[in-house]
Amino acid sequence: MLSRVADSLYWMSRYLERADHNARVLESNYNSLLNPAKESRVSRWNSITRSLGLDSDLSNNDAPWSLLSFIAQPGNRSSILGSIASARENASQVREQISSEMWERLNRLYHEVTATSTRAEFGSEPIRFLSLFREGAYAFHGVTESTIPHGEAWHFIQLGKYIERADGICAVLDASYSSPEDADDLDWIGLLTSCSALDAFRKVHTASLKAECVIEFLLLDPDFPHTVRYSIERVQYALSAIASLTLTRHSRRIERMIGTLRSSLAYVQIEEVMARDLHSYLIRIREQCKALHRAVHEVYIDYPPEAVLEN
Amino acid sequence: MAANASLLPNSVHDPFSNYAFTDAYDEMFAAPGRPRPHYQKLYRRMLQQSADELQRSKQQADISFLNQGITFTVYGREEGTERIFPHDLLPRVISGAEWDVIERGLKQRVQALNLFLRDVYHERRIIKDGIIPGELLYTCSQFRRHMRGIKIPRDIYVSICGTDLIRTPDGNFVVLEDNLRVPSGVSYMLTGRRVMKEIFPRLFHQCGVRPIEHYSQALLATLRSLTPDGRAHPRIVLLTPGIYNSAYFEHAYLARQMGIELVEGRDLLVHDNVVYVRTTSGLQRVDVIYRRVDDDFLDPLTFRQDSALGAAGLFNAYRAGNVVLANAVGTGVADDKAVYAYVPAIIRYYLGEDPVLNNVETFLMTNETERAHVCGNLHRYVVKAVGESGGYGMLVGPHSTREQQDEFRKRILADPRNYIAQPTLALSTAPCFTDDGRIEPRHIDLRPYVLYGADEITVVPGGLTRVALRKGSLVVNSSQGGGSKDTWVLYQ
Numbered sequence: 001m002l003s004r005v006a007d008s009l010y011w012m013s014r015y016l017e018r019a020d021h022n023a024r025v026l027e028s029n030y031n032s033l034l035n036p037a038k039e040s041r042v043s044r045w046n047s048i049t050r051s052l053g054l055d056s057d058l059s060n061n062d063a064p065w066s067l068l069s070f071i072a073q074p075g076n077r078s079s080i081l082g083s084i085a086s087a088r089e090n091a092s093q094v095r096e097q098i099s100s101e102m103w104e105r106l107n108r109l110y111h112e113v114t115a116t117s118t119r120a121e122f123g124s125e126p127i128r129f130l131s132l133f134r135e136g137a138y139a140f141h142g143v144t145e146s147t148i149p150h151g152e153a154w155h156f157i158q159l160g161k162y163i164e165r166a167d168g169i170c171a172v173l174d175a176s177y178s179s180p181e182d183a184d185d186l187d188w189i190g191l192l193t194s195c196s197a198l199d200a201f202r203k204v205h206t207a208s209l210k211a212e213c214v215i216e217f218l219l220l221d222p223d224f225p226h227t228v229r230y231s232i233e234r235v236q237y238a239l240s241a242i243a244s245l246t247l248t249r250h251s252r253r254i255e256r257m258i259g260t261l262r263s264s265l266a267y268v269q270i271e272e273v274m275a276r277d278l279h280s281y282l283i284r285i286r287e288q289c290k291a292l293h294r295a296v297h298e299v300y301i302d303y304p305p306e307a308v309l310e311n
Numbered sequence: 312m313a314a315n316a317s318l319l320p321n322s323v324h325d326p327f328s329n330y331a332f333t334d335a336y337d338e339m340f341a342a343p344g345r346p347r348p349h350y351q352k353l354y355r356r357m358l359q360q361s362a363d364e365l366q367r368s369k370q371q372a373d374i375s376f377l378n379q380g381i382t383f384t385v386y387g388r389e390e391g392t393e394r395i396f397p398h399d400l401l402p403r404v405i406s407g408a409e410w411d412v413i414e415r416g417l418k419q420r421v422q423a424l425n426l427f428l429r430d431v432y433h434e435r436r437i438i439k440d441g442i443i444p445g446e447l448l449y450t451c452s453q454f455r456r457h458m459r460g461i462k463i464p465r466d467i468y469v470s471i472c473g474t475d476l477i478r479t480p481d482g483n484f485v486v487l488e489d490n491l492r493v494p495s496g497v498s499y500m501l502t503g504r505r506v507m508k509e510i511f512p513r514l515f516h517q518c519g520v521r522p523i524e525h526y527s528q529a530l531l532a533t534l535r536s537l538t539p540d541g542r543a544h545p546r547i548v549l550l551t552p553g554i555y556n557s558a559y560f561e562h563a564y565l566a567r568q569m570g571i572e573l574v575e576g577r578d579l580l581v582h583d584n585v586v587y588v589r590t591t592s593g594l595q596r597v598d599v600i601y602r603r604v605d606d607d608f609l610d611p612l613t614f615r616q617d618s619a620l621g622a623a624g625l626f627n628a629y630r631a632g633n634v635v636l637a638n639a640v641g642t643g644v645a646d647d648k649a650v651y652a653y654v655p656a657i658i659r660y661y662l663g664e665d666p667v668l669n670n671v672e673t674f675l676m677t678n679e680t681e682r683a684h685v686c687g688n689l690h691r692y693v694v695k696a697v698g699e700s701g702g703y704g705m706l707v708g709p710h711s712t713r714e715q716q717d718e719f720r721k722r723i724l725a726d727p728r729n730y731i732a733q734p735t736l737a738l739s740t741a742p743c744f745t746d747d748g749r750i751e752p753r754h755i756d757l758r759p760y761v762l763y764g765a766d767e768i769t770v771v772p773g774g775l776t777r778v779a780l781r782k783g784s785l786v787v788n789s790s791q792g793g794g795s796k797d798t799w800v801l802y803q
Contacts, residue, residue, distance in 0.1 A: 001591050001592075002578050002588065002591075003589040004575065004578050096566070146669055242591070246592040247590075248593060277532040303552045305594060309582060
């Protein structure tokens with residue numbers, strides 16, 4: 001597969017996951033912000049939006065307005081609209097490599113979102129907008145799953161999606177847990193909802209929301225798709241499939257990196273994490289994700305020709 | 312005109328009642344009410360069908376084109392530049408006997424032009440023998456001095472060629488223009504056929520139409536036959552300028568049909584005069600490039616420095632014989648509109664044969680008497696810039712204003728080498744289905760596609776019939792309001 005094509009597929013998928021993640025996080029936190037104002041909640045909103053790369057110097061009471069700008073901030077690549085536009089741009093570069101259904105879905109999503117964001121009533125109902133977007137994203141995932149061969153292209157799509165997801169969950173965990181002593185049940189519900197994890201969590205831990213349980217679930221649960229451990233396992237699966245399809249000898253470094261990360265998540269105990277420092281633990285995972293991204297880029301996408309030609 | 316009464320079922324409206332005849336040769340009718348033999352079946356079918364049924368067929372065809380994503384891009388307009396390729400519902404029919412002449416003529420022509428190109432870039436015998444003035448070639452903007460003395464595999468310069476033919480009022484096909492650089496449109500021929508088989512399956516079967524579906528295989532075989540020696544499993548790629556190019560749909564379509572990689576300049580890398588493509592499995596050597604990028608943009612080190620569409624070092628790898636480009640670099644010198652005037656002489660010179668297909672009478676503006684004559688009678692001529700294509704830079708005399716004529720006169724006098732003139736030709740007409748549900752004659756041309764490989768010359772029976780969809784218009788280019796028709800070449 002052409003490196004350029006793999007790169008576009010990867011980024012298409014990453015950007016879409018980013019938009020999806022941001023939509024969920026914004027929606028759930030906006031909902032908890034609608035409850036009677038509490039100082040800590042506003043500062044949490046601010047730290048969360050900052051963690052999404054959405055720059056806010058907005059004061060307390062104009063959350064609805066700032067939500068709007070996060071969705072459709074002109075020129076902001078991190079706004080939801082910006083991410084969808086980037087996803088679509090990448091998809092258009094490789095239109096022949098994806099199925100026509102995938103292209104149509106993504107294209108339609110882009111046009112719907114753009115059209116809605118310029119309409120007047122958008123301002124009064126930002127939440128409806130977010131759910132419209134999320135439905136479109138779900139449809140795209142479904143179509144992707146069932147309309148292209150699960151070969152190299154598909155694995156690059158999965159890689160982009162889950163590396164972005166692992167990173168996103170770490171970021172939102174980190175931002176939510178910055179001041180755990182002020183957090184109440186509503187905040188924990190907000191956090192779980194932003195990972196679509198509330199129902200799944202209740203099934204495992206019942207409705208008693210202990211901070212440690214919430215963190216453990218989102219970080220280490222092996223079965224739920226919106227957890228760090230699950231995402232990293234999918235990343236490992238995609239990477240080993242790609243390695244065996246491309247027969248690149250240079251993939252060993254990547255194997256080692258992902259293997260280390262995955263086993264640390266598989267064997268670590270939440271008590272250990274909390275006893276040391278959650279913040280630095282999350283930072284380390286995010287750094288490992290970044291290093292993995294760079295390594296993939298160097299091995300498969302933008303490798304120096306000398307490295308290949310010498311052999 | 313009234314249709315032949317015996318063919319008309321009772322109480323059916325005659326869809327040809329508005330069919331207005333002109334001086335042009337009509338493809339369907341020998342005389343009002345008398346269709347030519349090879350058009351009989353189509354004619355009967357049209358009489359049996361109500362306007363509503365035709366309208367429905369047309370809608371069905373539109374949807375089919377839309378679903379296949381058959382679009383092209385128009386330059387020079389800001390908004391919504393991607394359009395569905397306009398097409399006409401009724402096929403254009405060519406009899407087996409007529410086609411045999413066309414096929415023979417095209418093969419002869421492409422052979423002669425290849426010999427000519429080889430000569431131009433090597434011994435230049437044709438100039439020394441005084442057949443064609445050297446100045447004409449060296450002043451051609453498409454002449455590539457870099458190609459002098461370079462050995463081309465099997466001496467095949469033009470392996471993919473699209474020749475524009477028109478039919479004159481006497482019924483003969485003549486060549487209007489050779490497209491020897493990166494001819495386009497073949498994807499419309501292939502997709503149009505697919506749609507027609509969906510719309511008129513029975514008629515198609517009854518008529519006995521020669522198939523064209525093997526074009527992609529023939530193209531791949533042609534490209535493969537050009538492989539440099541010693542490369543048993545050649546990697547063949549299609550080089551496209553990218554998604555913003557007007558013919559991108561076609562590039563993607565052909566690559567998919569042939570099962571080869573669609574690459575952009577940035578995917579290629581040249582090292583030690585070998586071309587590689589960058590893949591996730593490492594660099595892979597490239598042997599043959601079907602390039603849909605113009606000469607000027609192929610290599611920033613040799614041609615235009617500002618080009619990002621090619622690959623640095625590509626031309627040197629080409630010169631070293633490590634990669635084959637199809638078509639070769641510098642073929643444009645043979646489809647220059649002024650050189651065109653010499654093609655009959657070129658055929659006689661290299662092959663010792665008379666041309667099977669004639670040229671359109673052409674006046675060179677470098678010739679003083681011809682220039683004076685044309686400039687005094689601009690309203691009667693079609694003037695074309697020699698390097699332009701796609702219907703740009705053209706004056707259609709009878710349809711022009713006095714200001715436009717003055718403008719062109721100035722341009723001709725300022726740069727005579729850049730212009731030629733041809734008499735206004737009555738392109739033949741064929742029945743077309745109009746928006747208001749009637750059948751009316753419209754002017755058409757024909758672009759068949761010739762493939763010249765190391766082993767054989769293939770002319771797929773058919774081609775792109777282009778239609779000037781506007782009533783009375785003679786301009787068939789898709790960028791100027793033209794559309795296409797499926798072309799049915801019959802066995803009989």
